[in-house]
């Protein structure tokens with residue numbers, strides 16, 4: 001049997017887990033053949049982009065397939081730009097490419113790590129924009145039969161860090177391309193954070209891009225330097241009664257009302273109120289500038305990060321009665337495991 005392959009370079013937490021085999025697929029045919037071959041060997045299969053939303057709890061005993069299907073095709077109508085983008089393209093490079101072409105609308109999503117093909121999976125979002133606002137369709141490969149099909153934006157069932165790819169299409173399907181529709185009637189989205197300081201009548205998409213990059217660099221650790229997977233937990237959505245209780249004690253609690261009357265709270269704020277910012281446990285730590293980000297201080301194992309996540313989750317639950325749910329996907333020896341269950 002071949003030697004295990006280190007996944008250290010392939011996950012942004014820089015966990016030194018291994019896989020039995022690693023295949024880089026640059027075409028749909030290669031991706032399908034790699035999956036079939038792995039199944040023939042009775043290997044479990046893990047699809048990966050850039051590993052920026054994953055925590056390896058231990059070595060993965062199967063085949064990792066890295067999706068590196070490239071290519072960007074640009075077309076236009078009188079009203080819109082259309083981009084058809086291979087799933088293996090880097091997300092931030094796509095944002096830069098679109099701006100270079102004079103296409104606006106992706107600037108709020110600058111500097112999000114990962115591949116374009118992963119962007120619909122959790123409906124990536126930042127600074128007031130989510131993928132669902134710009135995604136026209138997602139092309140999918142059925143790994144069992146090798147057939148491809150297209151899902152419309154609506155069929156993707158996008159929600160906050162949610163989509164059909166976490167449910168019906170979680171197993172046995174690969175995203176192979178994403179289609180974007182970007183209007184030529186661009187309107188800046190300036191409702192979030194420091195973007196509010198920009199003048200909507202004169203601001204350019206390039207200026208929004210620069211402001212987003214600056215805010216992100218001031219808060220979020222660069223995975224090239226410090227291992228992390230961005231926000232470790234999702235922001236919890238609570239009912240008004242639970243929110244009012246917290247507000248009595250903390251009148252300035254950050255809160256984002258949802259269309260259905262529920263309130264989204266900031267998990268980073270909740271963790272911060274528990275005085276966990278900068279908290280260190282072994283080689284894992286809560287980031288000093290953003291309490292929602294857990295970091296690998298160097299040489300941490302997935303189990304160490306998990307132990308810290310459990311401590312953070314239990315502390316927040318004790319203080320506020322809110323159980324945070326991980327955004328990061330947990331990977332064990334045979335593939336993904338339920339992250340909430342793993343922390344219980």
Ligand code: FAD
Pocket residue numbers: 012046047048049050051052053054067087112113114115116117118119121122123124125126173174175176220221222223228229230231329
């Ligand atoms: P991976 O981590 O490789 O994979 C994620 C999941 O998708 C896994 O379950 C994997 O099996 C599956 N998968 C991967 N490729 C495919 C495919 N082709 N077909 C089917 N399934 C597939 N996210 C945000 O939403 N907003 C942010 O602002 C943000 N900021 C971040 C900042 C930092 C510093 C970091 C490290 C992460 C941040 N993230 C953010 C999370 C992460 O960037 C996104 O989730 C990203 O889309 C993950 O892309 P990836 O290619 O690395 O996916």
Ligand code: EPU
Pocket residue numbers: 125126127128192193219229230231232233234235254266267268269272277289290291292327
């Ligand atoms: N806050 C604190 N202390 C902290 C962190 C945050 O008090 O340590 C407060 C902030 O002051 C602010 C609020 O919490 O009032 C929200 O903080 P921030 O604007 O930094 O955003 P977030 O809710 O922590 C979310 C996304 C990020 C995305 C940013 C910007 C989730 C889980 N996270 O973070 O996405 O980049 O908004 O839009 O929704 C990711 O998903 O990996 C990610 C980084």
